[in-house]
Amino acid sequence: MKNLAYLFIGVIFGITMFKSEAASWFRIFEMFQFQSFHMYGIIGSALLTGVIGIQLIKRFNIKSFSGHSIVIPPKTISVSRYIYGGIIFGLGWALAGACPGPMFTLLGAGFGTIGVVILFSILGTFLYGLVKDKLPH
Amino acid sequence: MSWIFEPWPWYVAGPLIALVMFSLLMADKNFGMSSNLRTLCTICGAGHKVDFFKIDWKAQQWNLLVVLGTIIGGFIGSELLSNDTAVLINPQTVVELKAMGFQSAGSSYLPTEIFATSVLRDLKSLVIMALGGLLIGFGTRYAGGCTSGHAISGLSNLQWPSLIAVIGFFIGGLFMVNVIFPLIFSL
Numbered sequence: 001m002k003n004l005a006y007l008f009i010g011v012i013f014g015i016t017m018f019k020s021e022a023a024s025w026f027r028i029f030e031m032f033q034f035q036s037f038h039m040y041g042i043i044g045s046a047l048l049t050g051v052i053g054i055q056l057i058k059r060f061n062i063k064s065f066s067g068h069s070i071v072i073p074p075k076t077i078s079v080s081r082y083i084y085g086g087i088i089f090g091l092g093w094a095l096a097g098a099c100p101g102p103m104f105t106l107l108g109a110g111f112g113t114i115g116v117v118i119l120f121s122i123l124g125t126f127l128y129g130l131v132k133d134k135l136p137h
Numbered sequence: 138m139s140w141i142f143e144p145w146p147w148y149v150a151g152p153l154i155a156l157v158m159f160s161l162l163m164a165d166k167n168f169g170m171s172s173n174l175r176t177l178c179t180i181c182g183a184g185h186k187v188d189f190f191k192i193d194w195k196a197q198q199w200n201l202l203v204v205l206g207t208i209i210g211g212f213i214g215s216e217l218l219s220n221d222t223a224v225l226i227n228p229q230t231v232v233e234l235k236a237m238g239f240q241s242a243g244s245s246y247l248p249t250e251i252f253a254t255s256v257l258r259d260l261k262s263l264v265i266m267a268l269g270g271l272l273i274g275f276g277t278r279y280a281g282g283c284t285s286g287h288a289i290s291g292l293s294n295l296q297w298p299s300l301i302a303v304i305g306f307f308i309g310g311l312f313m314v315n316v317i318f319p320l321i322f323s324l
């Protein structure tokens with residue numbers, strides 16, 4: 001039952017990514033050229049809803065369905081890993097025009113070649129694991 | 138109901154993404170898609186070689202189900218909920234893309250010049266997809282999250298590290314589109 005819920009959440013996410021065109025390479029290019037408000041509107045309205053919701057959860061101490069406190073784990077404090085890692089991801093996001101959610105949406109939408117991007121992103125994560133101790137964090 | 142077959146406006150998509158995040162929080166989980174790439178490494182046996190992948194992947198099964206749903210959602214979105222999947226970007230952007238060789242700009246969902254099946258025989262397109270994937274996989278894990286984990290979850294919780302990461306996303310993206318694209322797509 002719970003598994004079905006996760007699947008359903010993913011379906012909603014996938015449909016939203018496809019129908020909002022956030023999974024389109026063209027939309028990502030347009031965003032980085034500042035030639036449309038569309039992507040900023042998506043991220044901005046998601047954030048606005050998110051910030052308000054999280055504040056409400058904290059203020060009213062809203063519990064999860066299982067009765068636990070809702071926590072978004074704090075990220076470790078650092079600048080280098082976020083800026084370097086962020087830049088590397090940003091380069092890939094613009095080049096492939098997809099991030100780790102939408103690339104799966106595209107696979108389902110029938111763009112088989114996105115499989116190349118997915119396979120190499122798994123390989124990229126593996127390479128990170130291989131060299132992570134040598135990188136500034 | 139015909140609006141549902143048209144591209145969805147940003148003010149529908151944004152709150153829906155937040156709803157996805159809240160649904161996962163209510164189920165004691167967190168919204169983060171790039172973690173799945175690590176889990177997939179572990180499933181492929183990477184834990185035998187590198188400690189970073191020695192994780193209990195079964196504890197991440199729920200997120201793989203979200204991925205499976207995301208794939209199904211892509212199918213539903215394109216096959217059942219769309220009449221026309223051409224992405225109508227800014228006409229100015231179309232002109233610029235056509236000048237760079239992207240004739241499919243304004244008339245398709247993805248640039249066929251990079252993603253059409255026929256380009257699997259084209260080394261340049263393959264390199265673009267492979268390199269893009271490598272950078273995505275390496276960068277997200279280095280930064281500890283992607284658009285969902287940092288730009289949505291982290292920033293919603295007003296976490297400074299996520300703001301730094303998102304600034305990084307934009308430095309990288311702007312550099313790629315403005316500096317590297319003119320080099321690789323005018324050749």
